Amino acid sequence: MADIRHLVIVMLENRSFDHMLGYLRGTGMDVDGVIGATSSDDNGTPITGYHLESTRVRIRPHHHRKEVVRQINGGAMDGFVKGYSTNSHVAEIMSWYDQRDLLTYDSLARQFVVCDQWFASFAGPTWPNRFFALCGTSGGRTGNLQWFDHATFFDLLPVDSWRYYSHDIAFLRTVEKYKGHRGPPIAKISSFYRACREGTLPSVSWIDPNFTLVDVDALLNWANDDHPPADVARGQNLIARIYNHLIASPAWPHVALVVTYDEHGGFYDHVRPPPSPASEAAPFDTLGVRVPALVVSPWAPRGVPFHGTLDHTCIARTALELFAPDRVNALSPRVTASPSLLSVLSEPRPRTDQRRLDGIPILETAVAPIHMGSTAPSGFHSMELTDAQQEILTLKKAVLEAGVPVENH
Numbered sequence: 124m125a126d127i128r129h130l131v132i133v134m135l136e137n138r139s140f141d142h143m144l145g146y147l148r149g150t151g152m153d154v155d156g157v158i159g160a161t162s163s164d165d166n167g168t169p170i171t172g173y174h175l176e177s178t179r180v181r182i183r184p185h186h187h188r189k190e191v192v193r194q195i196n197g198g199a200m201d202g203f204v205k206g207y208s209t210n211s212h213v214a215e216i217m218s219w220y221d222q223r224d225l226l227t228y229d230s231l232a233r234q235f236v237v238c239d240q241w242f243a244s245f246a247g248p249t250w251p252n253r254f255f256a257l258c259g260t261s262g263g264r265t266g267n268l269q270w271f272d273h274a275t276f277f278d279l280l281p282v283d284s285w286r287y288y289s290h291d292i293a294f295l296r297t298v299e300k301y302k303g304h305r306g307p308p309i310a311k312i313s314s315f316y317r318a319c320r321e322g323t324l325p326s327v328s329w330i331d332p333n334f335t336l337v338d339v340d341a342l343l344n345w346a347n348d349d350h351p352p353a354d355v356a357r358g359q360n361l362i363a364r365i366y367n368h369l370i371a372s373p374a375w376p377h378v379a380l381v382v383t384y385d386e387h388g389g390f391y392d393h394v395r396p397p398p399s400p401a402s403e404a405a406p407f408d409t410l411g412v413r414v415p416a417l418v419v420s421p422w423a424p425r426g427v428p429f430h431g432t433l434d435h436t437c438i439a440r441t442a443l444e445l446f447a448p449d450r451v452n453a454l455s456p457r458v459t460a461s462p463s464l465l466s467v468l469s470e471p472r473p474r475t476d477q478r479r480l481d482g483i484p485i486l487e488t489a490v491a492p493i494h495m496g497s498t499a500p501s502g503f504h505s506m507e508l509t510d511a512q513q514e515i516l517t518l519k520k521a522v523l524e525a526g527v528p529v530e531n532h
Contacts, residue, residue, distance in 0.1 A: 131379070132438055134383055139387035140239065142392070144225075154239045162202075180212070181212040182207075183352065183509060191248075191389075193205055232426070234477060247266070256436070272299040278300075302521060319372040335515050392412050411434075421473035436457045437463060440458050
């Protein structure tokens, strides 16, 4: 078994596998990807995808439960552009990025492992899927803005063996136990980078990206979570920075880094979601749409994709197998039924051929500071809040009302 002492998880927002990594099939990799697919809108007009020219999409695809059911359409995977007949940017839903845009992912895919059968845990939006990742279940929740009173897999780990790092707000605070929690194990991202440098990484590190375009009233604190309309170049730079710190850390020979997405965000994917591994009742009887996923470790084979079926509960399963093996079956039936990621780490000894990644230049689209809301002061650009940003701001308000100071949320 690989000698893994540090599991690091980064979960970004709202992109499908074909949208981000489907291009790899055309480069000779054994990856189940499709690009250039066509689907019909409500009027029967064929909508064909294309390579996106900008790292910022203009459309914000639908991805709540009702729309995701329509997109999957019983497994036909042909409903992604339904409901957009009047939107001039609808083809972006069927479109994709490639190595020209995703330099970090392209390099990591060739150096380490792409998981091409990793599905969202639920065919619906962000909060239930993140609950599945943290708690092994959503407790029946199918929508956002519903707090959850349930144990997380962190609660089953040895005391003080984990940290939850955030940029602006820790999603962990949607779990009632942590809504008003102060201090460790919730920490800011700067603490993660410091732990890398000092070789003091905890057993498990969870990293949330910066979810919001601005942090309360501060300006130019740009989102790097990949949720449209966030620039995916920022997400690439975030993952590159995390990776570069890890490979420079004394802890690197014992690290496994997992990068994935909470759900597909309404973007096209061609693979039919499989049944739930735990034989659950509807609407949890099938998994959600496939999402990008990478496993990065010196114990991972170089450029060999993993084709086993996974969903977000494999994260909890892996963490528990590594650091609390007697509690693997204590969280939820989905976690009990899930495979772990340890089978991906198949090298007989840690590799030493990793290489540092360069960042990606970002072309700012704004020529003046951004103001969130419908009206902007003189000299500012106005930008409407996305649903995700509205929900995160609601979470921030609840956390502040619970007495958590701004610098600690």
